Amino acid sequence: MAENNPRRPIALPHKVLDWRNRRIWLVSIRHYASHVLTAELRRRLAQERPECWSDDLSWLPDSEYILPEFVGSLTGYYTHFKGFHGCRPSSVSSYYEHGLLGQNSDLLCDMFREIFFDVPQEDVESIITQFAARSNSERGAMWLVGSDKFLIEQCGHYLIQGSEYLMALAAHLGRSPSGEDYRFRLRQYGVPTILEVDVPVKLVPGVQQVEVAKTILSEWGQLATRRLLPFGDTPPCYVVRQDIPPECVRDHYHPARIIDPHKGHRPYANPFLTCDMCG
């Protein structure tokens, strides 16, 4: 039976919301939401031309009915939301074998001990103990964003320095007597990598599904009113608290140039452009 073999592809229609292809997801709205975003509503908006914000839906008549209906249609139409995960792993193949397993703080603490083997052990252990409470509350959280460009330009630290948890531990360790900032030592381990992941919609928490829906509604409204709002193109963010299976990993690459938020947003030239999967 298919469910005994997780590697066997499941014959379901595979519809992926790819935030980078704005034109395509705008055109697709009519396939799943024309019963709420009607021609009549579009005409009314074109006439009244309100500001169609995503965080204030007062421009949308009956929003208390339309929003949940739209969220239901959106998450019924799409099977996956495409997300990009930035990391600096020593083995990329493990993502293809095991998927994205969330934050394993025990494993990260072992790496921390290994990387800072030359620092007094009591300092290292004291920081690990301080972070134990935090690691319990954050266990398993996996961060993905809808655009790889955004990841490279705004959240490059995940690629340059790797796990935020390791970075926080290293930051608390501070500097060596000779002045070495321990955070920057993390740059010597692993390969800066962007993973392209088709996240099953059911793994995306409901609050984030609603955020995606509101942003799409806002874009649709701005088209209908022909009144573009001045805000940046911020892609949706997905915080997944369950393991993401390996078949959801679609691709990966290693960007040559990454904006470094920890060094004055200067570009970081990535010296590792291949890995155990593509090398």
Ligand SMILES: [Zn+2]
């Ligand atoms: Zn690679």
